[in-house]
Amino acid sequence: MIYIVLSVLVNALLFIIFKLFDKYKVDTFQAIVFNYLFAFLVAYSQSNVTYSLLEIPKQKWFFGAVILGFLFIIIFNVMAKTVQKMGISVVAVASKMSVVIPILFGILIYKEAIGLYKIIGIILALIAVYFSSVKKGEVFNIKLLYLPIVLFLGSGTLDTLLKYIEKNFVQANETAIYTGTIFLVAVLLGFIVMIYLVISKKLKLSFKNLIAGVILGIPNYFSIYFLLKALQTKGLDSSTIFTVNNVGIVLLSSIIGLLLFKEKLSKMNYFGIILSVIAILLITLFI
Numbered sequence: 001m002i003y004i005v006l007s008v009l010v011n012a013l014l015f016i017i018f019k020l021f022d023k024y025k026v027d028t029f030q031a032i033v034f035n036y037l038f039a040f041l042v043a044y045s046q047s048n049v050t051y052s053l054l055e056i057p058k059q060k061w062f063f064g065a066v067i068l069g070f071l072f073i074i075i076f077n078v079m080a081k082t083v084q085k086m087g088i089s090v091v092a093v094a095s096k097m098s099v100v101i102p103i104l105f106g107i108l109i110y111k112e113a114i115g116l117y118k119i120i121g122i123i124l125a126l127i128a129v130y131f132s133s134v135k136k137g138e139v140f141n142i143k144l145l146y147l148p149i150v151l152f153l154g155s156g157t158l159d160t161l162l163k164y165i166e167k168n169f170v171q172a173n174e175t176a177i178y179t180g181t182i183f184l185v186a187v188l189l190g191f192i193v194m195i196y197l198v199i200s201k202k203l204k205l206s207f208k209n210l211i212a213g214v215i216l217g218i219p220n221y222f223s224i225y226f227l228l229k230a231l232q233t234k235g236l237d238s239s240t241i242f243t244v245n246n247v248g249i250v251l252l253s254s255i256i257g258l259l260l261f262k263e264k265l266s267k268m269n270y271f272g273i274i275l276s277v278i279a280i281l282l283i284t285l286f287i
Helices: 002-023 028-046 053-058 062-086 088-097 100-109 116-133 146-169 172-199 207-231 238-259 267-285
Strands: none
Touching: 002 028, 002 207, 002 238, 028 172, 028 207, 053 062, 062 146, 062 172, 088 116, 088 146, 100 116, 100 146, 100 238, 116 238, 116 267, 146 172, 146 207, 146 238, 172 207, 207 238, 238 267
């Protein structure tokens, strides 16, 4: 369980960093691109594999890492557009409720155990994510329904592929380099877009955004690394891990928003937080 706890804590740190980006007027796109670069450097430095960068394309998991790198970029852009068009609560609900996809995949494909308490816990977790995330005053536009749908499917697919590739192709000592390769693909795609925007004079580079990327890159790498290590833990199936991880992130983020950033929580949000605690207890105590 320690890796799940660390994953939740690091993801909460990302929440704080993004909040500070808004405060200090950081260009999020530039910071995200630079973050991928430094996340890769951290991953490569943490790796204890003996082969070189040139040998990475020969690994069994390489093609899957390339697909995941593409998904990282695509989902980030869909997420950004959804925030701009539909509001933060829609993004939170769509991305976190996507946990149902890897959960069902684990149960149907890997025949993971599923008892009554766990079923109740998973259902409560999905309800909790909704109530914890929804905010007053944000209008839902039915014409833009495709955005949260794409985000829901994309986020769920990313988590599912992350688990599938890790389980079938990644050795325990390759977790760091596998994670780093995903970030390397993402940064290469990000730099292509950035170069185009700079040439077309739609973007101006700033040293501040580079520093912000460094700050973001380290916890971003460990958010994926700890999740992968949790998925390698014996005795815990992926449906349990993904549920506790996602609900834990929503729960801790809500608490941080309340205490650190003085965000206002509605009665629905508090209800969601209580359901989150109940869901985690049901899922973890009755494995």
